Amino acid sequence: MPDNDNVYHVVSLSFGALSDDTAFPTCYSSHSFISPSVRKLPHLRTLFFYRCFSNNPQPIPAFLAQLGPTLQTLVLRENGFTGPIPNELGNLTHLRVLDLHKNNLNGSIPISLGRITGLNIMDLNQNHLTGSIPSTLMSCHSLIKLDLSRNRLSGSIPDSIHNLNNLILLDLSYNSLTSPFPMLLKKLNSLQTLVLNGNPMDSANLPDNVFDGFNDLMILGLSNMNLQGPIPNSLGRLPKLRVLHLDGNKLNGSIPSSFGNLNNISELRLNNNMLSGPIPFKREMVWRMRRKMKLSNNEGLCYNKENGLGDDLETLLDSGIGHCGDSKTEPIKTVQHISTLNRASFVRSNSYKLLSSLGCLLWSALVFVVVCLL
Incomplete structure (x- = not known):
């Protein structure tokens, strides 16, 4: 220069x-x-x-x-x-x-x-x-x-x-x-x-308004921090939020209904907490995140069919999320459980068919022997 x-x-x-x-x-x-x-x-x-x-x-x-x-x-x-x-x-x-x-x-x-x-x-x-x-x-x-x-x-x-x-x-x-x-x-x-x-x-509870004012925040990572208490409602008031990681904490209570307004969210991790109650997401939001929505290991979470959610959504099945109307005593059917049940049904069905075939064969042989003796 x-x-x-x-x-x-x-x-x-x-x-x-x-x-x-x-x-x-x-x-x-x-x-x-x-x-x-x-x-x-x-x-x-x-x-x-x-x-x-x-x-x-x-x-x-x-x-x-x-x-x-x-x-x-x-x-x-x-x-x-x-x-x-x-x-x-x-x-x-x-x-x-x-x-x-x-x-x-x-x-x-x-x-x-x-x-x-x-x-x-x-x-x-x-x-x-x-x-x-x-x-x-x-x-x-x-x-x-x-x-x-x-x-x-x-x-x-x-x-x-x-x-x-x-x-x-x-x-x-x-x-x-x-x-x-x-x-x-x-x-x-x-x-x-x-x-x-x-x-x-x-460990401490996060104040409900702790994230008010972060109007430009797009990525927030708070995983594995020993956070306790409910999820702050102010997280659902972040208009530009795209990625939110809260997994691996001790958060309890329900997912704030304000999360349903996170129109730009593309990745959400809430797994490995102690959350309960219905998830506030509609079908379009779940489809948008697909595999990037992690909700597993929250025993009390469930979904409402009124939001357009159903068993056909693999994200919910993989997370072990059941319908809110299901009996709490009934085990939740994850994809792995369903696969196991299907395999068991297949084995039982085929075993029955095999035993039936063997029974027919043995009966035919017995009839043949009796005829020959006569």
Whole structure:
């Protein structure tokens, strides 16, 4: 890229391809390393390495921090980097993207990263990071994506997270966060994706209005979080919701009737809870979700034929959902049960036919012997 004096500068170094359509040079991972000579590129804006060092494990070089005045994008995805995240990376104050996805990084998240206040994307997922989420990260007011999932983080979600009011995606799933459900999240009204799956939150009932105001929320993951009590009615008032995972909790009571108004829902997991009562979905909604609607292992759930639902819907059969008018003592016939019953009926029927044939044959033989004796 030329400057005003027609002098060309290197502004981007990219190695490794995310897809076959990317024209980046490939890496030789057994010999690759980041050379200190990159410090001699004072106009560098983008540094991108993808799967370049996985066969040559090494720490992230601290000298990358010397690119601070110009570097805007630092992507080091799936490179097998080891050791802690260098504190010096906090000096890259002009960064917009920090992506360290799927390495073998350990230690805590440096509090120095909170100095990168203009950061738009921080992706540290699938590492071995420990400790708590630094409250200093909540100074990165420009963040639109924060992904710290699949690490070993513990403690609570900082109360100051409500300062990140530009967040569109927040993924903290599969850590060991144990605080009660963070009520301050409801102030993040720009969120489109919120995923907290797999964190053993301190058991508590979710307030009924906890999701009011999330008008743009499309994906919500709250699986395996030790959540208890009834499902909040406010979930049924999310007009853009497409994916909802609540499976693997201790939720009880009925499915809110407001769920019948989720016109954009395409995937719903409520399995492995303690829900009961009629499901509030009409036939069209069940057909739309098909196999992506999971309701199994909720012993008290049933369906009303008035909603147009029937035994022909495999989704209901696979979930073991029976008609609300059926006797509670009668076992629910799932597809597996039906198959077993059909096989048993087939065996009994064919056994009867076989015995009948053998009986006729023996009778004929006996008649033949008697005739011969006469």
